[in-house]
Amino acid sequence: MIASLAQRTGLTVVLVGNVIDELAELADRAIVLHEGRAVMHGSLRSLLRRADELHALGLELSDAAQIALALRSAIPNLPTDVLTLDELETALLPHLSRTNTTYVAAPTPSL
Numbered sequence: 001m002i003a004s005l006a007q008r009t010g011l012t013v014v015l016v017g018n019v020i021d022e023l024a025e026l027a028d029r030a031i032v033l034h035e036g037r038a039v040m041h042g043s044l045r046s047l048l049r050r051a052d053e054l055h056a057l058g059l060e061l062s063d064a065a066q067i068a069l070a071l072r073s074a075i076p077n078l079p080t081d082v083l084t085l086d087e088l089e090t091a092l093l094p095h096l097s098r099t100n101t102t103y104v105a106a107p108t109p110s111l
Contacts, residue, residue: 002026019060020044024083032057044083051080064088 003026006013017023023030024044032040032047034057040047047054051061051069061069064082068091071078075095082088 018058020048020054020062020065021060021083024062032059045081048081048083049079 002013002015005011013026015023015026027044029042030040030044030047031038032054039057040050040053048062048065051065052072055061055066055069060066061080062083064085064087065080067085068078068080068082068088071092072080075092078095079091082091
């Protein structure tokens with residue numbers, strides 16, 4: 001409804017939230033506030049590239065970004081600017097060695 005309203009009227013809609021999964025569906029750009037000051041701004045993808053900083057500020061990352069951030073200890077250059085689990089899977093595939101390894105699907109961890 002919000003996206004439809006903004007599109008039909010051409011109005012700018014300001015949303016407030018702390019869950020990136022929810023904002024990703026509606027927001028083109030975001031401003032991160034901390035203690036009353038704007039500390040970051042940009043597209044959600046550009047902000048997710050700084051997932052460690054967002055996490056430190058107490059923002060709830062997208063599920064995919066949170067998993068990517070957790071995997072950074074094993075895969076240091078894994079991008080965190082992923083909004084969906086499908087995007088995370090695509091980002092992970094080049095890092096998986098397929099030689100003499102069998103992969104077993106495991107349930108997605110609850111975050």
